[in-house]
Amino acid sequence: MKLQQLSLFLENRPGQLREPCETLAAAGIDLLTMSLADTSNFGILRFIVRDPEAAKKVLEEAGMVVRMTEVVPVEVDNKPGGLARALAAIEDAGLGVEYMYDFGAASSGGKAAIIFRFESPDVALAALSAAGVRVLAMEELLPR
Amino acid sequence: MSTWNDPPGGFHPISAPDYLPRAQLAGIQLQRLQSVVSRAYDRQALFRGRMDERGLAPASIASLADIGKLPFTVKSDLRDTYPFGLFASPMEEIVRLHASSGTTGKPIVVAYTQADLDVWSEVMVRTFVACGLHRGDVIQNAYGYGLFTGGLGAHYGAEALGATVIPISGGNTERQLMVMQDFGVTAICCTPSYFLHLIESAKEMKIDFSKLRVGVFGAEPWSDSMRERIQEDSGIRAYDIYGLSEIIGPGVGVECFEQRGLHIFEDHFYPEIIDPETGAVLPDGSEGELVLTTLSKQAMPMIRYRTRDVTTLVSEQCACGRTLRRILRIGRRSDDMFIIRGVNVFPSQVETALLRVEGTLPHYQIVLTRDKGLDQLEVKVEVTPEAFSDEIRKLEALQHQLEASIENILGIRVKITLVGPRSLARSEGKAKRVTDLRNV
Numbered sequence: 001m002k003l004q005q006l007s008l009f010l011e012n013r014p015g016q017l018r019e020p021c022e023t024l025a026a027a028g029i030d031l032l033t034m035s036l037a038d039t040s041n042f043g044i045l046r047f048i049v050r051d052p053e054a055a056k057k058v059l060e061e062a063g064m065v066v067r068m069t070e071v072v073p074v075e076v077d078n079k080p081g082g083l084a085r086a087l088a089a090i091e092d093a094g095l096g097v098e099y100m101y102d103f104g105a106a107s108s109g110g111k112a113a114i115i116f117r118f119e120s121p122d123v124a125l126a127a128l129s130a131a132g133v134r135v136l137a138m139e140e141l142l143p144r
Numbered sequence: 145m146s147t148w149n150d151p152p153g154g155f156h157p158i159s160a161p162d163y164l165p166r167a168q169l170a171g172i173q174l175q176r177l178q179s180v181v182s183r184a185y186d187r188q189a190l191f192r193g194r195m196d197e198r199g200l201a202p203a204s205i206a207s208l209a210d211i212g213k214l215p216f217t218v219k220s221d222l223r224d225t226y227p228f229g230l231f232a233s234p235m236e237e238i239v240r241l242h243a244s245s246g247t248t249g250k251p252i253v254v255a256y257t258q259a260d261l262d263v264w265s266e267v268m269v270r271t272f273v274a275c276g277l278h279r280g281d282v283i284q285n286a287y288g289y290g291l292f293t294g295g296l297g298a299h300y301g302a303e304a305l306g307a308t309v310i311p312i313s314g315g316n317t318e319r320q321l322m323v324m325q326d327f328g329v330t331a332i333c334c335t336p337s338y339f340l341h342l343i344e345s346a347k348e349m350k351i352d353f354s355k356l357r358v359g360v361f362g363a364e365p366w367s368d369s370m371r372e373r374i375q376e377d378s379g380i381r382a383y384d385i386y387g388l389s390e391i392i393g394p395g396v397g398v399e400c401f402e403q404r405g406l407h408i409f410e411d412h413f414y415p416e417i418i419d420p421e422t423g424a425v426l427p428d429g430s431e432g433e434l435v436l437t438t439l440s441k442q443a444m445p446m447i448r449y450r451t452r453d454v455t456t457l458v459s460e461q462c463a464c465g466r467t468l469r470r471i472l473r474i475g476r477r478s479d480d481m482f483i484i485r486g487v488n489v490f491p492s493q494v495e496t497a498l499l500r501v502e503g504t505l506p507h508y509q510i511v512l513t514r515d516k517g518l519d520q521l522e523v524k525v526e527v528t529p530e531a532f533s534d535e536i537r538k539l540e541a542l543q544h545q546l547e548a549s550i551e552n553i554l555g556i557r558v559k560i561t562l563v564g565p566r567s568l569a570r571s572e573g574k575a576k577r578v579t580d581l582r583n584v
Contacts, residue, residue, distance in 0.1 A: 007534035009532050009565075010564070011562075011563050011567065037536050039540065041561055042539065042561075042562050044534060044535075063566045065564070067534050
């Protein structure tokens with residue numbers, strides 16, 4: 001199942017990361033997982049929350065530029081070679097990975113979850129299921 | 145080598161008008177003013193229309209003070225009549241065209257007859273003489289050659305002076321320094337900030353430039369403190385020159401050995417200072433906008449051209465003996481144009497370039513800095529929800545697209561920095577688009 005990921009533009013200067021985190025905290029919104037991409041000039045914070053619409057609203061009200069993007073949570077074996085096997089299946093399916101990051105909170109029971117950003121999430125979903133790679137649902141990712 | 149124009153006392157015969165008694169100079173100015181006003185009236189429809197509206201005719205000019213009655217010419221007049229609308233000579237008599245950048249991508253075109261080029265050479269000879277140069281000097285001309293008036297203007301003047309010219313044009317610091325050392329260069333023409341970069345590199349590369357004694361610097365704003373730094377660091381004398389392509393190019397004015405203001409070659413370019421708000425002529429000694437009239441130009445006479453440069457006209461005679469009035473170093477402008485690496489830039493040009501790129505980014509700020517003697521233009525642009533992407537490569541592609549779009553219009557390299565929404569100051573009324581951190 002696809003997830004809605006939020007991303008935020010950050011300037012490359014102190015305090016830029018704290019502000020959105022405080023805004024989310026004030027609204028009682030929990031960050032489930034996140035990843036920070038940085039260049040020499042700017043950064044992009046990407047994150048997953050339970051209610052992305054609500055989070056987007058409070059951040060935009062605070063004057064931030066927010067983008068919502070569909071990402072795909074993929075289950076991999078939580079042992080050496082687990083990610084490599086999933087990536088091999090993705091590559092064989094001819095899918096291009098824009099970026100990926102770990103969904104730490106879901107790592108349990110010998111399985112781990114990885115968030116993938118594919119160029120075309122719908123094509124990716126079909127290709128992954130055909131390749132026998134399990135895509136997770138939001139409920140399976142939430143901390144117990 | 146000793147030449148007849150060496151100090152003390154002597155001067156190049158071509159510089160004689162620099163020393164005319166004021167009354168005699170005024171006579172020449174009036175005669176030339178009447179003649180150029182007639183020419184413009186007969187041959188420039190725009191000027192004739194404005195004169196007719198005011199009920200003026202060339203015969204209305206009976207004294208120099210009558211110049212105050214004449215209509216102004218502004219930069220947009222050149223744009224609006226692009227390319228040849230202000231030409232006052234038939235094409236068969238025009239032997240040279242130059243152009244500078246314009247606000248909408250269209251350049252401003254200026255034209256010269258052979259007589260205009262001769263005047264240009266003459267005022268450049270007088271410029272070089274005022275800087276203490278003469279036959280036997282080896283002049284490295286690092287102003288850009290091409291449509292820009294700086295390169296060719298200095299080139300022909302240096303040749304007419306009888307000096308040896310090295311037409312090296314701008315850029316390529318290592319080659320500049322090799323030439324400077326190996327050819328025994330005694331004088332250099334370039335922007336002051338580029339010269340600072342040259343001497344810093346020369347010291348690093350252990351280049352011997354001990355023969356260099358004069359710098360003829362212009363095409364960008366600089367200060368007395370920068371002059372002191374240049375003179376102390378390099379042991380040369382650094383002279384400020386003034387010019388603009390609408391009038392002729394370099395050669396409108398220059399400092400003399402006294403370095404206390406720039407003498408305007410008043411027999412060819414008549415200066416006035418006006419109040420930029422009301423247009424009223426101000427007395428000498430007041431600060432205001434410099435207005436210039438070309439007294440001898442044929443191909444493209446400019447009557448009361450508003451330079452937008454803010455300065456003061458000094459009428460006290462200079463210790464050098466020249467009777468020509470001086471302007472003080474140009475500190476600021478009465479519009480929002482700025483000059484970077486010799487290129488005139490209006491913020492509206494940057495705006496036009498930004499708006500050409502999809503995902504329009506309306507909030508921007510221009511920051512000018514100086515790094516290693518070279519002026520840098522940075523444009524801070526606020527990201528909008530439409531332009532933002534979760535992918536780095538898309539944002540970087542946007543950045544490069546914006547850079548290319550601006551470079552395309554201005555012809556100089558710029559740096560785009562994407563900044564957060566609402567991070568740039570919003571001012572009430574007129575936005576302050578330019579922050580100049582160059583310390584000039």
